[in-house]
Amino acid sequence: MRIHAGLIAVGAAIAPLGTSDAQDKGPRVSAKEYEGWRQYSVHCARCHGQDVVGNPVAANLLESARKGGPVAGMEAFTTVVAEGRLDKGMPAFKQTTSPEQREAMYAYVKGRADKRIPAGRPSAPPS
Numbered sequence: 001m002r003i004h005a006g007l008i009a010v011g012a013a014i015a016p017l018g019t020s021d022a023q024d025k026g027p028r029v030s031a032k033e034y035e036g037w038r039q040y041s042v043h044c045a046r047c048h049g050q051d052v053v054g055n056p057v058a059a060n061l062l063e064s065a066r067k068g069g070p071v072a073g074m075e076a077f078t079t080v081v082a083e084g085r086l087d088k089g090m091p092a093f094k095q096t097t098s099p100e101q102r103e104a105m106y107a108y109v110k111g112r113a114d115k116r117i118p119a120g121r122p123s124a125p126p127s
């Protein structure tokens with residue numbers, strides 16, 4: 001039920017996307033990073049913080065995915081996301097996300113950790 005409530009909240013939050021307003025404002029990102037932001041907002045933000053700003057209940061992914069961090073590489077990152085760390089409170093997402101979605105989340109989080117992507121809702125990429 002917690003997941004369900006989160007989906008509704010995020011669905012409402014991203015509903016205005018597609019208006020010209022949403023496309024003109026906000027950080028510029030690639031299509032993959034944009035998809036990663038969408039997936040992150042649905043699945044991860046409630047624990048790791050909106051825009052990956054960090055949250056005391058879970059690992060700070062801006063530090064974890066930064067150069068030299070434990071999940072700086074895509075393989076390490078996507079493995080933790082797929083398998084989780086169930087004993088430590090990190091759920092497994094292999095049932096609820098695809099490999100492509102996990103790679104997109106890595107692209108987004110890595111961009112945040114490397115300071116290429118500022119906080120905030122990204123602009124929808126040109127279609």
Ligand code: HEC
Nearest residue numbers: 043044047057058059064070071077080081085088089090
């Ligand atoms: C229910 C809360 C919760 C949710 C939802 C959640 N996480 Fe986590 N996550 C955690 C906790 C707690 C840890 C710390 C685990 C530990 O101590 O090793 C963690 C750890 C991680 C790590 C390892 C960080 C490190 O330093 O080793 C990664 C990567 C990660 N999460 C990514 C994600 C992504 C991406 C999502 C969304 C698909 C997500 N998490 C959703 C709670 C959560």
